[in-house]
């Protein structure tokens with residue numbers, strides 16, 4: 463352990479110092495952005511990439527059938543650009559032929575990886591036999607994954623939970639079988655479907671998955687908010703990489719800090735007020751340039767409160783943005799926010815106060 467201004471910084475695990483790849487795809491770091499439906503849009507991904515340190519991002523889950531039918535919502539979720547790399551598009555469904563064709567759509571877009579959702583607990587996804595429901599039917603799940611792997615040349619990963627409930631922890635068995643049919647890696651959220659987003663992450667359960675496979679990277683996921691959490695996740699599970707969801711909403715600079723820690727043993731400085739405002743600006747202008755002024759402003763209003771907490775911009779300026787209707791008003795307010803500075807100076811790590819969703823939106 464090293465001392466860092468007022469904080470204990472854990473030692474960097476050896477594995478973190480080495481490069482990682484998913485099959486043939488080299489990745490710039492072992493710190494991945496987990497899919498968060500409703501949040502991990504192209505504009506958000508690009509804004510987070512601008513903070514640095516990100517190893518791989520994944521889109522929100524995309525319905526396979528909607529993607530092959532070219533439905534606008536699926537196209538929008540799968541939207542990407544050359545700067546949005548490395549990227550994996552996450553697809554879900556239970557019909558093998560549709561999943562194969564959806565994977566081919568991903569490949570045809572020039573996206574370098576496909577991720578299969580086998581962890582989603584929400585009713586809409588599970589009742590069609592997709593998401594975590596697949597974990598209950600091992601043979602069917604393996605057939606589906608094998609078919610998707612065979613349909614494309616790009617690496618395919620599977621994101622899953624530990625199992626349906628404590629009695630059926632199928633993740634180790636599935637991971638081993640997926641490796642044999644050619645997946646390039648698995649991402650494991652250390653909870654069961656029955657747990658939803660409650661209770662704690664079962665790291666021994668993730669470790670069992672690591673021990674079940676021979677070569678492929680196992681990416682550990684769940685409740686990683688700090689560098690201490692990251693270090694202990696590597697140490698306790700033996701994972702090859704970590705995937706961060708809600709922790710990245712609380713602090714989009716987390717990847718930069720992790721990457722700095724991996725290279726130097728120290729997370730580097732906390733993001734300044736200016737950097738936080740820059741991030742907000744990139745995100746807003748990303749929304750406007752992709753989706754138009756009206757939609758961009760409406761979308762931004764939904765996340766404004768979050769940015770208010772994250773930047774600590776003065777409250778009167780936040781209030782001026784509540785009914786945001788034009789990029790010019792946004793630019794005017796941001797220019798003032800830069801001059802006025804934060805409402806209260808950031809006391810080191812204040813991300814803990816930034817509210818993040820406790821789980822996926824929907825009924826389970």
Ligand SMILES: Cc1cc2nc3c(=O)[nH]c(=O)nc-3n(C[C@H](O)[C@H](O)[C@H](O)COP(=O)(O)O)c2cc1C
Pocket residue numbers: 496497498499500521522523552579581582621651683684685686705706707708709819820821822823
């Ligand atoms: C709002 C929200 C939306 C999510 N959407 C997805 C999704 O589209 N696909 C998926 O595989 N997991 C999804 N998840 C699960 C996360 O990727 C992740 O596994 C989970 O939040 C645990 O990691 P964390 O504690 O780092 O957030 C979602 C979670 C939340 C909170």
